[in-house]
Amino acid sequence: MRITDRFKYDLFLYQFNTVKSRLDHVQEQIASQKKVNRPSDDPVAFSTYVSLTSESLLYDQLEKNIQRVTTFGRVYETCFSTMNDILADAKEVAINHASGSMDSALRETAVTQIESIIEQLVTLGNTVVGDTYVFGGKQSTSAPFRLNPDYSVDFLVDAGSEAANKIYVDRGSTAQYNISGKEAFYDRVKTLYANPANTYAGEVSLNTTDLALVVDATNNTIYRNGTAITLTQGTYTGATLASEIQARLTEVEEGHIVAYDASTRKFTIANNTANEVTLDWSDPGSTAGQMLGFNAVDSTLAANGGRDTSDLDTGATSFTVRMLDKDSYEYSVNGGAFSGPVDINSGVYIDGSTQANATNRGIKITFSATEDLTAGDTFEIKDYSIFDMLKDIRDALINNNTTWSKDNIAQIGLTSDIINRSTAKVGVNLQTMNTLTEANNARQQRTSKIISDTINADLAQLAVEYNSLSTVYQSLMYSVAKMQEIGLLNYLR
């Protein structure tokens, strides 16, 4: 075959370009320390790198979320520990007073001590981490508690914001990161508070803690996928009403679970059917929605496990009872207008009715006949509050009412339960976060390793390759120089 000069030079040029291109490629890999710099270097590896890098960013975010839950948890632990300590002091004061061993000077000191405890609790309740009020529930930018001059404490969080927020701590899994003031300082147990200024010092009792849910013709309908479901009219507890709703939903389609959580007084409706289900709470015909604590917003429950939980507390009703004379009282519901006279102990329920209804909600109040009630004596039935309990102790000290101090000694026990419950919750949360942190770190490391194995360059190997290619390149240049020498033209010079 004839070998022409042009071909020789073209071939050298082609080979030069090929080697130079490989040399540049290796040089780029060394400089970037990555063996895959662009999708075409290794499409599968690059695609994996993009996916894993996104995952890694997601894990970074989850780590931040876990860290937030952990930070809050540590703050709560400290707060609850302090609360336990200072409430033990309050209990000691109440015991001393109840024993009748306090003179006025001691009572004055005790009042100051209780006021100081209330102030400390309010300060704890308004604890701020960063720019977040940790007991603010969902309303975390403003102080949740306000101390009034009479040492009553107002909870300033709107009803809709009382619950705690959740954040993602794992893929598809959320955790409550804060404990609302409502949860930490209050309880769902209905409690009767007497006014320590009352002259009545006899026994008064509240003989139900479970509010009745009364279903009648005005609130007995749920709309599911546009179809009305009618609940059987009657008086229910939360648990029995949950069973009734479940039974009615099951009649339409198997696979619904309805539960009632007594600690939050909320219903949860789960859809375990194979189809998506919509609960049409926005439908004006869905009259049961308000009683069950659902906002008027439709909920779509995903198939095989989708769920919807009441937005609001279904049992936040409070009553105020005001004695008109020794035989009758009047009452108001949720701070509304007073009812007019009701004979004491004549009816079964607080409104004098013989059966539970939507007004009395199954609440009964009874007084012992040993002492006379006096006009103007007042009683309140509402959810338990640590602040109210402490104010009651303070007022009992001021009024030197040892009966109410005695009653409050028992109430402090409930306070401990609330704190212990919250402490346990925080403990479990922190333990879970520890586990999740380890799992997340392990995932991060695994992801980093895969990214590293997929993308990162082996510099030693590249250095060897670079040297090898450099030698080839130099050899090529040497060959060109030699090729020039062996031309006939050189011999003819």
Add this chain to the structure above:
Amino acid sequence: MSIASILNIARSAMFAQQASIQISSNNIANANTEGYCRLDPDLREAPLVPTDYGLLGNGVEIAGFVRYFDRFLEASIASRNTNLQQQKTEVTYFERIESILNEDSSQLAANITAFFNSWQELSADPTNLARRSSLATQGENLARTIKNLYSELTGLQRELNLKVQEEVKEINRLTASIADLNQKIVALGTSSTTEASDYLNQRAKLLKELSGNMKVISFEDETGSLTVMTEGGRSLVDRNRSWELKTEQNSSTGFSNVVWDDGKGETTDLTGSISSGELKALIDMRDKYLGDGFITDLNNLARVIVTEVNSIHSEGYSLTNPAVTNIAFFSEPTSGNYASSMALSIEVSTDVRYIAAASSADDTSGNDNALRIASLIDKDLTIGGETTRLTTYVSTMMSEIGDLTQNAQTMTAHQESAMKIMEQQRESLSGVSIDEELTKLMKYQYAYQAAARLITIADEMFQDLLEVAR
């Protein structure tokens, strides 16, 4: 037979060797000229002259030139060039698309993740205005990223459209030149002159270039004229006439279609029937890989992000007083083009309190809605008919452009390698070897010197003869 005849023989020899040296010189001069076919003189013995002793030689004459040319090999090279140029063009543009989409520079997947992570950040403190502002900024970043990518890809598409128009002009220039050369070659009537050889070389080179532009069918008739047709049989060159390709705007895409003009005002659309060559690569890049490919993919991605986020966001409630619902997070485009106009809604860009993190008007400090939107990053969504996750969709786009680029690079390397072999064969036949030409030069030079010596001898003979007569 005379001394003068010796001078004649010497003269013819000197002329022939000089002409041969000139041919070798020309070969050397064109050693690096692309498409050049080396020539050799066709030296023949001059017609014999009758003498008293019979027929004697009368020197040498140049009967013509030998042009080293293999028409079948040239046709194969032209055909191979069609695929090579297509692959080269594809590599060029795939690499450009790759550089635009490359995650390391575009940060598309990273921005999508950062955007949904911001929803998680907001869910941790839904009333915090700083977190809301941060989310709005991440939303803007994501929208800007998608808009920039869209702008770059559509810019490239417009550039390709201009390239198609230029390519058509280039094809018309080549076909016109081939027709012109046809006329000159046919007029010369023979391929044995250097002039014809030059035209033939030029025509072969133009045909190779034309084949690189688009796949053509060509053949030479008995007159030496080259006929060129499209692969669909439409004439491009016939003898001294050429037909033009034109571009016409496609009303639905706004881009140029390639049409064949029959010269009588009738046109035939060739856009879909061009099967290979640079023009095919340009059209495919513009319409298939960008128009129906990555631009559509990006638009589908933007559409799903906008509609899914807006769908949940509009069910939520703002932090404003009073709380409002049915607010979009991203503005809805007036056309179906989501990627080009992706932006925050006026409400959200004006006041971050319009971000609807809560799911209830009674609980505007809630985070349920923020959590729902944050969960979209892990949700299987239908994007462009596929059920996939957002970042998986992006990584699939990366994988796709990587595969296309890598495949085009590999194919180009193969085509270049195959072309090298064919060019080696061509060079082996038609190319100029300097060593060979130098050898020939020596050969012709010695012959020329010998012929000159003949004149000296003849001159001496004349001198001797004149001395005798003196």
